[in-house]
Amino acid sequence: MAELPGQIRRMSGGISQLIEQIYGFSRRCLFRVISMGPIPSHLAFIMDGNRRYAKKHSLEDGSGHQAGFSALMSMLQYCYELGIKYVTIYAFSIDNFRRKPEEVQSLMDLMLEKIKSLLEKESIVHQYGIRVYFIGNLALLNDQVRAAAEKVMKATAKNSRVVLLICIAYNSTDEIVQAVKKSCINTSDNIEASGNYKHEDRDSDIEGTDMENQEKRIQLVDIEENMRMSVAPDPDILVRSSGETRLSNFLLWQTGNTQLFSPAALWPEIGLKHLLWAVLNFQRNHSYLEKRKKQL
Amino acid sequence: MIFIHSIIHAKHLQFFTLSTMLSLLCFLLSLLFLLLLPCLRPCFSAKGSLKDKKKIDKGTYVVGEEEPPKGLRRELMPRHVAVIMDGNRRWAKQAGLLTSQGYEAGAKRLIEFAELCFKLGINTVSAFAFSTENWGRHKIEVKCLMYLFQRYLKSKIQFFQSKEIRVSVIGNLAKIPESLLGIITEIEDATKSYKKKHLILAIDYSGRFDILRACKSIVKKSEQGLIREEEVDETLLERELQTKCTEFPSPDLLIRTSGEQRISNFFLWQLAYTELFFSPVLWPDFDKDKLLDALDSYQRRERRFGCRV
Numbered sequence: 001m002a003e004l005p006g007q008i009r010r011m012s013g014g015i016s017q018l019i020e021q022i023y024g025f026s027r028r029c030l031f032r033v034i035s036m037g038p039i040p041s042h043l044a045f046i047m048d049g050n051r052r053y054a055k056k057h058s059l060e061d062g063s064g065h066q067a068g069f070s071a072l073m074s075m076l077q078y079c080y081e082l083g084i085k086y087v088t089i090y091a092f093s094i095d096n097f098r099r100k101p102e103e104v105q106s107l108m109d110l111m112l113e114k115i116k117s118l119l120e121k122e123s124i125v126h127q128y129g130i131r132v133y134f135i136g137n138l139a140l141l142n143d144q145v146r147a148a149a150e151k152v153m154k155a156t157a158k159n160s161r162v163v164l165l166i167c168i169a170y171n172s173t174d175e176i177v178q179a180v181k182k183s184c185i186n187t188s189d190n191i192e193a194s195g196n197y198k199h200e201d202r203d204s205d206i207e208g209t210d211m212e213n214q215e216k217r218i219q220l221v222d223i224e225e226n227m228r229m230s231v232a233p234d235p236d237i238l239v240r241s242s243g244e245t246r247l248s249n250f251l252l253w254q255t256g257n258t259q260l261f262s263p264a265a266l267w268p269e270i271g272l273k274h275l276l277w278a279v280l281n282f283q284r285n286h287s288y289l290e291k292r293k294k295q296l
Numbered sequence: 297m298i299f300i301h302s303i304i305h306a307k308h309l310q311f312f313t314l315s316t317m318l319s320l321l322c323f324l325l326s327l328l329f330l331l332l333l334p335c336l337r338p339c340f341s342a343k344g345s346l347k348d349k350k351k352i353d354k355g356t357y358v359v360g361e362e363e364p365p366k367g368l369r370r371e372l373m374p375r376h377v378a379v380i381m382d383g384n385r386r387w388a389k390q391a392g393l394l395t396s397q398g399y400e401a402g403a404k405r406l407i408e409f410a411e412l413c414f415k416l417g418i419n420t421v422s423a424f425a426f427s428t429e430n431w432g433r434h435k436i437e438v439k440c441l442m443y444l445f446q447r448y449l450k451s452k453i454q455f456f457q458s459k460e461i462r463v464s465v466i467g468n469l470a471k472i473p474e475s476l477l478g479i480i481t482e483i484e485d486a487t488k489s490y491k492k493k494h495l496i497l498a499i500d501y502s503g504r505f506d507i508l509r510a511c512k513s514i515v516k517k518s519e520q521g522l523i524r525e526e527e528v529d530e531t532l533l534e535r536e537l538q539t540k541c542t543e544f545p546s547p548d549l550l551i552r553t554s555g556e557q558r559i560s561n562f563f564l565w566q567l568a569y570t571e572l573f574f575s576p577v578l579w580p581d582f583d584k585d586k587l588l589d590a591l592d593s594y595q596r597r598e599r600r601f602g603c604r605v
Contacts, residue, residue, distance in 0.1 A: 026324070029320075029324055030324055033324060093602045094602075095601055095602025095603065096602050096603075098602065098603050099602075099603055172565075172568065173565060173568055174530070176507060176511070176533065176565065177528060177529060177530055177533055179511070180511045180514055180515065180528055180533065181525055181528050183511065184514070184515050184518040184519075184525045184528060185525060187515055187518070187519055188519065188525070223507070223508060223511045244597070245571065245572040245574070246569060246570060246571050246572055247567055247568060247569075247570070247572075248568070248569065248601075248602065249568040249569065249602075252564045252565055252567065252568055253504065253507065253564055253565075255559060255564075256503055256504060256560065256561035256564055257558060257559075257560060257561060258558065258559075259557060259558060260557040260558060260559075260572070260574075261557065285556075
């Protein structure tokens with residue numbers, strides 16, 4: 001008699017495992033069907049609504065973000081199973097530093113814990129061979145988080161199957177400004193170099209060559225190359241959860257021709273159906289967009 | 297006998313395989329349907345979200361510069377509204393008209409839209425009239441558009457002057473005809489003193505090109521020693537963009553018609569915190585009611601700028 005509850009527990013555990021496997025198998029079959037059409041190569045997510053989720057379900061502070069993390073892991077799994085190569089997530093904006101210090105600290109602690117967990121053997125990184133990039137003004141992070149991020153980037157540098165870009169301490173306007181600053185430094189280095197050259201070549205028409213060189217240097221200013229997000233192509237779809245339709249200073253340069261999708265679901269409520277809808281919509285508009293690209 | 301048995305067996309096997317595949321296909325299709333069914337309502341959010349919102353009381357709208365319609369609050373009006381006027385060609389096709397007539401209807405709609413915005417207390421209206429990418433359209437269509445801009449702007453100079461609307465044109469403008477360039481200069485000069493109402497037309501404009509030009513200008517200035525690398529920040533870059541002609545370079549609200557949900561390389565930097573409103577209506581049909589709906593949606597939104605909840 002005492003064995004009965006244990007047996008029932010084992011049975012229900014077995015049944016739920018079986019259901020999970022059937023669900024996983026059906027999902028992969030469905031993905032096979034969908035991938036007969038064009039699949040986006042880069043999906044970006046603004047993970048909005050964690051705090052509202054916690055409020056809605058009367059959870060304690062921080063639980064919303066934990067729930068959000070689980071939703072993220074599921075979403076990454078679906079994306080990589082579907083064959084999407086690049087996934088970018090907006091984890092923490094520079095604007096978010098202006099939140100209450102306790103909240104910022106709790107977010108930093110959560111991010112440190114999750115970044116470290118990426119290096120574990122059972123993590124999704126090893127399961128899918130993910131190369132991880134941390135994109136943002138990492139100097140604004142505390143030493144521990146920055147060190148953990150750099151460790152993960154180094155450890156996954158050799159992976160090449162799929163890519164995960166985590167935007168942390170990131171703002172698109174900051175990204176552009178940093179790219180400009182880098183270009184300013186590059187051109188002033190070039191000036192010094194050509195200045196040395198000038199001294200050796202006094203007989204040439206110095207003024208003429210000077211103007212030409214100046215123009216060449218400015219032409220060579222390739223802001224795009226200096227952008228941190230240059231490691232990935234432009235996103236095909238940008239999904240913002242919680243029903244808000246705004247970009248919130250995320251990937252402004254890169255989303256000029258990106259399909260925008262803003263489901264009403266809060267981020268922890270996001271699921272497979274939202275991804276499917278976004279991809280099917282992408283497939284519907286794909287031929288028109290390809291035609292426009294050819295026109296350019 | 298064995299041969300007949302094996303044929304019947306093979307046929308049964310074939311039938312069995314076919315029916316298994318069919319049932320698998322049916323199962324997958326029903327799974328897809330079940331998964332997508334909950335998505336259908338939220339995905340028509342442009343129409344659906346307005347269902348349980350307060351109805352705009354059109355009857356009490358007083359034409360004039362002071363009174364917004366009931367339901368809208370003057371203090372919550374956006375200062376700068378941007379619009380991507382999409383759907384003119386589809387509108388013309390649906391109405392059985394020529395493309396050029398679609399563009400004419402679109403131009404007329406823009407003037408009405410701008411006038412209405414100014415009456416509601418909105419200071420700046422910017423419109424995406426012609427993208428750099430539109431040069432890829434058919435030559436005749438492009439020529440027709442350029443001619444339309446020229447004719448319309450010329451015919452409206454007195455109108456803008458009488459309504460005290462300042463008109464600015466932003467864009468690369470390198471490829472547009474000389475005659476249009478002349479009209480643009482004329483209209484900008486004639487209206488430059490007006491401050492309260494500003495209409496910005498983006499012609500041959502590209503958000504990326506705007507940012508790139510601003511970046512190159514900064515690099516050049518840094519090279520000439522006019523600015524130091526440490527001084528380069530977001531404010532400095534914003535001052536170099538083409539929207540420096542207005543006091544409010546960042547739109548509070550962007551409206552895109554015809555149901556497409558893309559920015560299409562319009563303002564990029566400037567849209568960092570802009571509320572986006574996507575309407576399924578085609579541009580020439582985007583009348584006063586649709587604008588009021590868009591403003592109502594804008595006024596109900598909670599703008600957090602990354603902070604409070």
